Amino acid sequence: MLATRSRPAADQRLDANTIVVQDLVKRYRGAELNAVDGISFNVREGELFALLGPNGAGKTTTISILTTTLAPTSGVALVGGHDLASDPSGVRRTVGIIFQKPSLDLNLTAEENVRLHAILYGLFPYRPFFPLMPLAYRERVRELSTILGIEREMFKPVKTFSGGMKRKLEIVRSLMHRPRVLFLDEPTSGLDTASRRALWDYLREVRAETRATVFLTTHYLDEAEDADRICILDKGKIVAEGTPAHVKQDLTHEYLVVDAADRDALRRELLARGVAHRETPLFEIPLDGVGAHTLLKAIDTPLTTVRTVAPSLEDAYIKVLARS
C-alpha cells in the first residue's frame, strides 16, 4: 500500500525535478530485509543521474519501481509529473528503458521488435509488414539503426545477434518514442570497449538534442564520472549523494607524492616544517587546499620523485562502501 501522507511534499519538490522519490521501500515477498530501504532523492530535468552500488544494493529494484514494472511496498515516487501509484500509464508514456537483461523477442527480426514497440507506444498504426509502415517510421528506424551501426542487421532474426548488437537494438527501440526520461540499467554490461564508447557518444548526442533526463545504473565508475549527480546505494540505503566532484571531495583528498635519495633528510625536513605526511614507502603529503607548487618550493631536500594524485570516483566509491 503506497503511503499518501507525504505526497504534497513530493508535489512541491517536483517543480524543478523530473523524478522525485520519497521514502521508497521495497521488500520482496518472503524476504527478511528491505531491498530498498526508505530512500529519497530527486533528479532534475535534463540531468545525467547515476545510481551506483554493489550487486544487491537495490539499483535494479529502484529502476523497476520507477518504470512501473514492480510495485513498491511503500513510499511516493513521481516521474515526469506522473504519480507511480495513480498514473502508471502516464509514467510509461514518459519513460524509455534499457533493461539490465536484454528484453527482446529472439524469434522476431530486429525491425519486428522495434515495430511492435512503436505500435504498443501508439506512435504508428499497425501494419503487418515494414514496407507498409508509414514513411516516418521507416525513416526513424533507418536513422537510429544507422547511428548505432546496425542498419544492415535490422531485418535479421535477433537470435543471430551478438550481445553488443542486442544492446544497440534495445537502444534503438527505447529511443523510438523520444522519452523524456531514459532509464539505463547497466546498459554497457557485456559490450566491448569500442561499442561502449560508441554508445556513450550517441547518448551524449541524444541528451544534447533532446534534453532527455538520463537515469543510469552502472558498474563502470568511469561512466558515472560524467554524471551531473551520483547517488551511491548500499544494502538498500543511500550512503552518498551529490556531484561526482563533491562525493570525491568529501571522501578523498588530493595528495602529493614525493621521494628523495636521502630519505632521512626529507623526513627530518618535513617534520621540522610540520608537514603532515605518511610513508608508503614514498612520502604522501595531503594537499588540503595547499597548492602543490607552494609546498614544493618550501622543500629544500633534493627530490627524485614528484607527482600529484587526484583520487578517482572509484576511490571514493570504495571508501563509501567500506565505511557503510
Add this chain to the structure above:
Amino acid sequence: MIAAGELHSVLALAQRDLTKLLRDRARLITTVIFPFIFIGALGGTLSASFGRAPGFDFLTLTFTGVYAQTLFQSTAMGMISLVIDRENDFSQELFIAPVSRYTIIAGRILGETLVALPQALAIIAFGLVIGIHISPGQLVALIGTGLIVAFFGGAFGVLVLAFLNNQRAANQVFPFIFLPQFFLAGVFTPIQVMPWYLEIPSRIAPLRYAVDFIRGVFYAGQPDYEHVVLQSPAANLAIIVPGFLVCIVIGTFFFVRSERNR
C-alpha cells in the same frame, strides 16, 4: 483514438504469435499431426467397431469433439507463452508499454487463436478426406464457433496461468487439467448418461460447453442432434460468454499482480 491505439496493439501482439508459429516448422507440423491421430485412430476404431449402432456416427462425433478440444486446448496452452516471456525477460518490455494490461492479454489470446487456426483448417481438411460430410453452411459454422471456443480457451488459459509461476509448473499442471476434460466433456464418447460422481465434474469442465456448443451448431437440423448434443447452442453460449469474461478479468488481474508484486 485510444481505442484505435489499443486495437493496433492487439493486432501487433497477435501477429507476433503467428509469426513465431510460421517460423517454427517443427511446432507447425506437430500441432497439426496430433489431432489427426485422435480422429484417425480413435474415431476410426470406434466407428469400425460400433458403426451407427448407438444411433449416430462415431467418426463424426469424434471429429467435432477433437475439433473443439484442439482449438480450446491449443489456445489455452498457448498462453503459457506469457510465462515463457516472463522467463525470457520479454514480458517487462510488454508490461512497460503504455497500453492497458487487458490489451496485452487480449492480443495474446487473439495471437494464440490465430495459431490454432491452421490446426482447425487442417482438421476440417482431414475430416473431409476421411469421409465426413461437411456442408458449406457447416463449414462456416465450424470456423465461427471454433473462433469463439478458441477465445474461451485462451481466457481459461490466462486464469490457470495467473496462479503459476513458471513454465515447468505450467507444463505439469495443464495436462492434469485437460486430460480428465477429454472424457468429462465427451470429446471421444457421448456423455448423455453419466454416473453422478462424473456428472458433477463434467458440468464444471469448461471444455464440455465448448464441445457441446460446436456440436450443437454442426448437428443443427440433423437426426443425430438428439443423440449427440446435450443442450442448445444458445444455452452453451450463455455459459461461455460470462465464463470468458470472468476468466479474462480475474486471470489478467492476478497475472499482472504476480508480475508486479514480487
